[in-house]
Amino acid sequence: MLCRNLEFIEEGILKACEKAGRRREEITLLGASKYADAEKIKQAYYCGVRVFGESRAQDLLKKLELLKDLPIEWHFIGNLQTNKVKYVIDKVSLIHSVDRNSLAEEVQKRAEKVGKVQDVLIEVNVGEEKTKGGVHPEELEGLFEYCLSLKNLRVLGLMTIPPYEEDPERVRPYFVKLRKLKEKLEKEYNLKLIHLSMGMSSDFAVAIEEGATIIRIGSLLFAS
Numbered sequence: 001m002l003c004r005n006l007e008f009i010e011e012g013i014l015k016a017c018e019k020a021g022r023r024r025e026e027i028t029l030l031g032a033s034k035y036a037d038a039e040k041i042k043q044a045y046y047c048g049v050r051v052f053g054e055s056r057a058q059d060l061l062k063k064l065e066l067l068k069d070l071p072i073e074w075h076f077i078g079n080l081q082t083n084k085v086k087y088v089i090d091k092v093s094l095i096h097s098v099d100r101n102s103l104a105e106e107v108q109k110r111a112e113k114v115g116k117v118q119d120v121l122i123e124v125n126v127g128e129e130k131t132k133g134g135v136h137p138e139e140l141e142g143l144f145e146y147c148l149s150l151k152n153l154r155v156l157g158l159m160t161i162p163p164y165e166e167d168p169e170r171v172r173p174y175f176v177k178l179r180k181l182k183e184k185l186e187k188e189y190n191l192k193l194i195h196l197s198m199g200m201s202s203d204f205a206v207a208i209e210e211g212a213t214i215i216r217i218g219s220l221l222f223a224s
Helices: 002-020 038-047 057-066 082-088 101-114 137-148 172-189 204-209
Strands: 028-032 051-054 073-076 094-098 118-123 153-159 195-197 214-217
Touching: 002 028, 002 038, 002 204, 038 051, 038 057, 051 057, 057 073, 057 082, 082 101, 094 101, 094 153, 101 118, 101 137, 101 153, 118 137, 137 153, 137 172, 153 172, 172 195, 172 204, 195 214, 204 214
Parallel strands: 028 051, 028 214, 051 073, 073 094, 094 118, 118 153, 153 195
Antiparallel strands: none
8 A cells, every 4th residue: 555655656746847847866755754653664665765754853763763674864854852952963864944043053062972964954934824833034044144154064955834725736835935045045155055845745746846855745655
């Protein structure tokens, strides 16, 4: 069943790439495994998914231990509390959710301690929803500049979780907004940001059309 789910998702990715004139290799399919147990993650791995993202530090540690024999690339995609950074810093290749100076500072401190440069994305609250994490668009530049000053942090791009809409087309403006924010930073700071982490089970095709490089798929992949 899981392999069939993946085939269906892959078809959607290919269609969206074709429509946008992009190559399949430009897109990383991340299995958002918050609600999946270790067995389901293992199944997804054997079907072909190689990157998984967890939203809670304790879940990541537990699953990582159960799946330590598999060379999975782990990302952290949820709201990260500063006091949990020390548990994930040497376990994940990318943190998607840096959204405040204090968190960036803690990531810097912990990364320096373990001798690594931590790749991160800045989470932007494009819908400016009170219930969601993410820096507000008008405060993005300040946070970005602060992150650039931290030597053990490397900002690779931006991430967003837009407001939920039944119709994916209604989400498109939020993806466009994130892409434009990325392009503005690239122009102003004369650098290249390689990632836009946006798009989930209900709207990943639209996200790809608007420039997503990482799509975070949970329910569509792990549905039984």
